[in-house]
Amino acid sequence: xxxxxxxxxKKTKEIESLKNTQNIPNHVAIIMDGNGRxxxxxxxxxxxxxxxxxxAVVKTVRAAHKSNVNILTLYAFSTENWKRPQKxxxxxxxLPKEFLxxxxxxxxxxxxxxxxxxxxxxxxxxTKEAVQYAMNKTKxxxxxxxxxxxxxxxxxxxxxxxxxxxxxxxxxxxHLEAISEEVFDNYLYTxxxxxxxxxxxxxxxxxxxxxxxxxxxxTEFWFTEVLWPDFDEAVxxxxxxxxxxxxxxxxxx
Ligand code: FPP
Numbered sequence: 001x002x003x004x005x006x007x008x009x010k011k012t013k014e015i016e017s018l019k020n021t022q023n024i025p026n027h028v029a030i031i032m033d034g035n036g037r038x039x040x041x042x043x044x045x046x047x048x049x050x051x052x053x054x055x056a057v058v059k060t061v062r063a064a065h066k067s068n069v070n071i072l073t074l075y076a077f078s079t080e081n082w083k084r085p086q087k088x089x090x091x092x093x094x095l096p097k098e099f100l101x102x103x104x105x106x107x108x109x110x111x112x113x114x115x116x117x118x119x120x121x122x123x124x125x126x127t128k129e130a131v132q133y134a135m136n137k138t139k140x141x142x143x144x145x146x147x148x149x150x151x152x153x154x155x156x157x158x159x160x161x162x163x164x165x166x167x168x169x170x171x172x173x174x175h176l177e178a179i180s181e182e183v184f185d186n187y188l189y190t191x192x193x194x195x196x197x198x199x200x201x202x203x204x205x206x207x208x209x210x211x212x213x214x215x216x217x218x219t220e221f222w223f224t225e226v227l228w229p230d231f232d233e234a235v236x237x238x239x240x241x242x243x244x245x246x247x248x249x250x251x252x253x
Contacts, residue, residue, distance in 0.1 A: 018067055018237060023244045025197035027071035028064060029219070031211055032056070034203025034227030047091040052229035054099050061103075063236040064144055065110050071145045071193055075211050079119070079153030093123065096148065097130035104134055111143030117189035118152030147193065154213040161187035190215055198243045200236075202228045220246050 018024070035049030042048070057074060064072040077092055084092075100107075100114075107114065114134045123131075131150070164187050168174040174183070185191060195215045201207075204225045208216065222239045224231075 016237075018240060020241070020244055021068070024068050024240065025220075025243050026069070027073065027194050027196045028069050028198045028200065028239075029073040029075070029196035029212060029216070030060065031075045031199070031201040031205075031209060032228040032231070033201060033205050035229060037203065038227040038229040046088055049227075049229055050088075050092060050095065054095055056229050056231040057099065058103060059232045060236055061107070061110075061112065061144070061146060063233040065112065066233075067236070067240055069144065069240075071147060071196075073117070073147040073149060073193075073196065073212075075149045075152065075209075077118075077150050077152070078210060079151060079156055080210065093127045096127055096134075096150070100130050100134045104137065107134075107138060107146070108141070111141045113138045113141040113143070113145050115145060115147045116150045117147060117157075118150045119156065120150065122151055145193070149211070152189070152211070154208075154210045157189055158214060184214075188214065195219060198222060198239065200224070200239050202226050202231055218248070218250050220248065 032053060035053045036046045037049070038052060039046050039049030060074070061072065076095070081092065082089065114131070116131060116135070120128065120131075127150075131148070161184065165174065165179060165184065169176055169179075190212070193215075195217070196212065196219045199212075199216055199219045199221050201221070201223050204223070206221075206223050212219075220243055222242055224235060224239070226235050
């Protein structure tokens with residue numbers, strides 16, 4: 001079946017600003033889940049859910065910007081997602097370009113910097129080109145960092161990091177005794193980022209699905225039944241407000 005899915009720039013409804021501007025999470029990471037179920041409920045093909053998911057990304061970026069969150073990491077494609085039907089993969093791989101084609105001017109206006117984590121080289125050329133263009137264009141922006149996890153898998157990331165550590169030890173660039181959590185951090189894709197303060201997962205699933213396993217050690221988790229295409233500023237605000245009530249103890253009392 002072929003359906004036309006025009007991508008357009010839509011206005012989102014303004015939500016009230018956060019009442020409490022203290023204790024805003026510096027880094028919010030999101031597992032965007034439920035696109036397929038959203039489409040199924042409407043008897044639409046799964047890709048219609050992914051298309052609507054792009055609009056939810058736009059709303060979330062606006063909400064994060066408005067809330068003064070500094071880093072927003074979105075799990076857009078995992079190393080396991082290659083197991084999906086080729087047609088769905090092809091559609092998912094076109095989304096960054098579609099998104100950037102329409103929204104890059106707004107991202108520039110909002111001073112957003114785009115970055116990725118994951119095995120970038122293994123992405124299709126057209127995806128890499130579009131994302132690389134946006135990364136270059138936004139590299140001097142110093143507002144919200146919009147970090148797409150693209151072809152990302154945490155176990156792969158850790159294995160790659162471990163191989164680099166071993167190589168550096170063998171080449172005497174690193175002493176075995178010098179390896180610490182901080183040193184290991186520097187071998188991960190996320191080396192320039194602080195760990196997420198808040199992890200959101202949509203669609204009622206409560207698992208990590210190979211996402212940032214090392215980096216989420218002390219992160220607060222927030223789950224919602226809302227399917228990703230229905231996620232909006234109001235749900236984002238709810239997550240932030242619940243986070244603001246949490247007491248983080250990092251193993252202390
Ligand atoms: C999981 O839902 C979602 C994905 C694997 C894709 C996520 C991608 C987007 C939301 C769009 C990304 C946008 C840009 C701009 C890169 P699922 O398909 O597994 O849903 P299901 O569990 O209900 O089947």
